Amino acid sequence: MSQTSPLPPNATPGINLRGAVDLSALKNRATAAQSGAPSGGSPYAVDVNEQSFQEFVQLSQKVPVVVALGSGRSHQSAQVTAVLEKLMNEYGGRIALGRVDADTSPQIAQAFGVTAVPTTIALINGQPVPMFEGELAEEQIREFLEELLKVAASNGVTGNLGGAQDPQAPAEPPLPPLHQAARDAIDAGDLALAQASYEKALAEKPNDADAKIGLAQVQLMRRTAEINVLQAEELRTRAASDPEDLEAVLAVADLDVTGGHVEDALARLVKFIGTHFGPERDTVRVRLLELYDVVGVSDPRVSASRQALARALF
Known part of the structure; x- marks a missing residue:
């Protein structure tokens, strides 16, 4: 607890x-x-x-x-x-x-x-x-x-408040051009351009794991950036009162991941998947996999959620 x-x-x-x-x-x-x-x-x-x-x-x-x-x-x-x-x-x-x-x-x-x-x-x-x-x-x-x-x-953030780089840290290789374009777009606040850059990188190289993760992160940023505090409270109320409200369920999961409540977010989506069938179930499953990429596939919370998802599916 x-x-x-x-x-x-x-x-x-x-x-x-x-x-x-x-x-x-x-x-x-x-x-x-x-x-x-x-x-x-x-x-x-x-x-x-x-x-x-x-x-x-x-x-x-x-x-x-x-x-x-x-x-x-x-x-x-x-x-x-x-x-x-x-x-x-x-x-x-x-x-x-x-x-x-x-x-x-x-x-x-x-x-x-x-x-x-x-x-x-x-x-x-x-x-x-x-x-x-x-x-x-x-x-x-x-x-x-x-x-x-x-x-x-x-993401190229390797500074040191003491004014020096860690002498044991290996030099970071330059990012691929489309990845750098996405990073530059994020720095400029243009999330749409960042998303387009990652999508182009995946189109050129479908097995580009870093681009897949970057795309999932940017998509989450774009979704949550459009939700203000009052809207977030309304969405949480809707999700709590109506478990069938797909829009609210997805939005609250996004907000929970952004706010650090990863277990709550993943559990919410797994629970929906376990009690629904058809297109809505597939929509939530896709979102859940995207959030796995955002959190990190090696994260123990993702591993636990994958086990819960397997039980929900089978």
């Missing part, structure tokens, strides 16, 4: 994910975390609030950044933050940590669709990467950070 605490009911929607993570506004800044003065257990960890959040997002063009959404009311939040701070020191500036108090900065929690703390989310080039919710053991958190660095490297 996930050890999380609900957010206070007076958390006021004010920004959606697109507004909080505005790709078109990102600049190529190579500074350390300017969103706040380093404090606590790591020089690579800063306190982030609604006013400084955009500056912290910009840092994700240089290094992957981790957003730890917690609360002073939650002992688990303090435990997760302490482990993350320790690990930030181990990684020596290859990852930055932003500590967010969801009680005093509810709009950041709303931006990611977070309803309980602690929840941990990452950003690479301003785009959310699913992490985990609740409290995990240090080794499990380290595994998530190792995967985060791999995803960051595949």
